[in-house]
Amino acid sequence: MAPLTRSEQALAEAQAPEESTLDSWYMNNDDAQDQRSQRRKTPNEPAAIAKLRELGVLSWKLDADNHENDPKLEAIRKARGYSYQDIITVSPDKLPGYEDKLKIFFEEHIHTDEEIRYVLEGSGFFDVRDAQDKWIRVDCQKGDMIVLPEGIYHRFTLDEGNYIKAMRLFVGEPVWTALPRPQESHKSRDNYLQHFGAS
């Protein structure tokens, strides 16, 4: 593959925290509430995008209507080696057993690779654990691309809109296996803690 040009490098750079429009917040502990509700604390406790970057979470705002011909997306794919991509739709009429699947997505887990999602339509929440093991909820809307690092504890849920169409990207042949918590002795968890763990 040809090396990246300067402009490709600049395009592929994750969005600076101060430019990000992603909304994220610390979740309340009320697990009786529907997982699809916002689960904010009262008062709301925002989580800074800089905090997400510390945890290894990257994000970009892209032009979802132009995803088939977007030099920025191409630059990101090239820079990060994302050779695989597909598009999935999750909604009650597109996914058989929707309510059960929703519960499975919401079980805390890690992967042995990055999890990369680019929201083309609809929206959903990615929840990630911070270094103190608190949940941060990241509201991913149309145009948001997010990368969760290998080994981070996380989960996903749709929101009350019950609809998301997202591109999944991957380096090489995709592996979607979710390894449920605990995974404290797993190599990927170890890698994660070495890079992003609290010192």
Ligand SMILES: [Fe+2]
């Ligand atoms: Fe996952």
